[in-house]
Amino acid sequence: MEGMTTSVPPYAAASPQTGRPRPQTMAEKILSRRGDADVYAGDLAVVEVDQVMVVDSIAQSFIERMERDLGAAPKYPERVSIVVDHVAPASTVSVAQAQKEAREYAAKTGVRLFDVGRGICHQVLMEEGLAQPGWIVLGSDSHSTTYGAVAAFGSGMGATDIALAAASGKTWLRVPESVKVTLSGELRPGVSAKDVALEMIRVLGADGATYQSVEIHAGDRFTRGERMTLANLCVEAGAKAGLVVPGGDILTDYGYDVPEWVYPDAGATYVRDVELDLSALRPRMSAPSEVDNVHDVAELRGLKVDQVFIGTCTNGRIEDLHAAAEVLRGQRVSPGTRLLVIPASSRVMEQALEDGTLLTLQRAGAVLGTPGCGPCMGRHQGVLAPGEVCVSTSNRNFIGRMGDKDARIYLASPAVAAATAVMGRVALPEDLTRDLAPA
Numbered sequence: 001m002e003g004m005t006t007s008v009p010p011y012a013a014a015s016p017q018t019g020r021p022r023p024q025t026m027a028e029k030i031l032s033r034r035g036d037a038d039v040y041a042g043d044l045a046v047v048e049v050d051q052v053m054v055v056d057s058i059a060q061s062f063i064e065r066m067e068r069d070l071g072a073a074p075k076y077p078e079r080v081s082i083v084v085d086h087v088a089p090a091s092t093v094s095v096a097q098a099q100k101e102a103r104e105y106a107a108k109t110g111v112r113l114f115d116v117g118r119g120i121c122h123q124v125l126m127e128e129g130l131a132q133p134g135w136i137v138l139g140s141d142s143h144s145t146t147y148g149a150v151a152a153f154g155s156g157m158g159a160t161d162i163a164l165a166a167a168s169g170k171t172w173l174r175v176p177e178s179v180k181v182t183l184s185g186e187l188r189p190g191v192s193a194k195d196v197a198l199e200m201i202r203v204l205g206a207d208g209a210t211y212q213s214v215e216i217h218a219g220d221r222f223t224r225g226e227r228m229t230l231a232n233l234c235v236e237a238g239a240k241a242g243l244v245v246p247g248g249d250i251l252t253d254y255g256y257d258v259p260e261w262v263y264p265d266a267g268a269t270y271v272r273d274v275e276l277d278l279s280a281l282r283p284r285m286s287a288p289s290e291v292d293n294v295h296d297v298a299e300l301r302g303l304k305v306d307q308v309f310i311g312t313c314t315n316g317r318i319e320d321l322h323a324a325a326e327v328l329r330g331q332r333v334s335p336g337t338r339l340l341v342i343p344a345s346s347r348v349m350e351q352a353l354e355d356g357t358l359l360t361l362q363r364a365g366a367v368l369g370t371p372g373c374g375p376c377m378g379r380h381q382g383v384l385a386p387g388e389v390c391v392s393t394s395n396r397n398f399i400g401r402m403g404d405k406d407a408r409i410y411l412a413s414p415a416v417a418a419a420t421a422v423m424g425r426v427a428l429p430e431d432l433t434r435d436l437a438p439a
Ligand SMILES: CC(C)[C@H](C(=O)O)[C@@H](O)C(=O)O
Pocket: 055, 057, 058, 086, 140, 141, 142, 143, 156, 377
């Protein structure tokens, strides 16, 4: 795989300490393998960390912890990546200063730095092969659960824990209990992985999986990108990790080496079993201001919308831009509504340039932005005014998330977001030929 790192040492040998041999969940498998003992939910595990990811907004505190508090350099610089993505290009002098310090730190220590325009941290690490099946990837960002898409134990931690991991090459954590989510049936046309993810969060509840590992059994359904959408949303149920079990050849087709030991054992212990029948699912939308406030799009149809945002680590990938372009081809964004499209990475942008997707979107009236987080967390590039309504393909609709506290955010799939942009009101792609009554 392009850009795949070869500098990380092979996995530690399995522990001979098998005092309690019993079937393990995927989280237990990975944490046992990367530690020096067989561990189960509730145990304390000390494990090797294969990659540490630091985002721009946290870089200053990370550097301060490393240099001032720990007086340490990264133990394995090749296992540390800094990504300038959240407010990129810089919006203020202090942001610019923080980013300058991050660059200087990377140059000094030899850690990787992905600078302005390369893209959103999770997308970039995935593209660079810096998350691999069976790895432990810690990020200074809550959506680090995304690495579970490739069967890596990905988890977000604060600057102090991240610095300790960078300095020592290890971390310690309580082994999480696991929730098993089993998907059955096939999606109807027009229903996407985002709809599955939103429905999963509705069923689990906004804090229904707090500190648990959500283990998603999806069979051989879904691309890597779609698996990222599923794993990404897991943290919105409070999860410590979101692991999508590799099915069929899905990951090996992308060039991943999937070790046999990574699969959960039959008979492993789960705290909860959730089954989702995909064939029954309709396009979903999360209404303000909790992610688990999920409805059928049809129930919200007609609501007037000021801004539509297609992008983020949840839905800014090529398949998402394709889904949007399919709806927007030959259409125009409704006057009075703004459509922002921000590819998740420079590679996504290049692909979308090459295959004409961006031209389709631009011609439809989209405003195209620099790969990165864009206005997802309300820092720049499209913040909302009081009273404004935004339909976004992102993962959070909290009060004040994208700007003013009196703005409202609705979360949906790229296809629904695109249809909404054309109608200027919440809509499904099939509505494009209909008149929508105001809600
Ligand atoms: C800035 C970062 C720490 C934050 C996170 O932890 O998730 C952001 O990415 C978000 O989505 O709110």
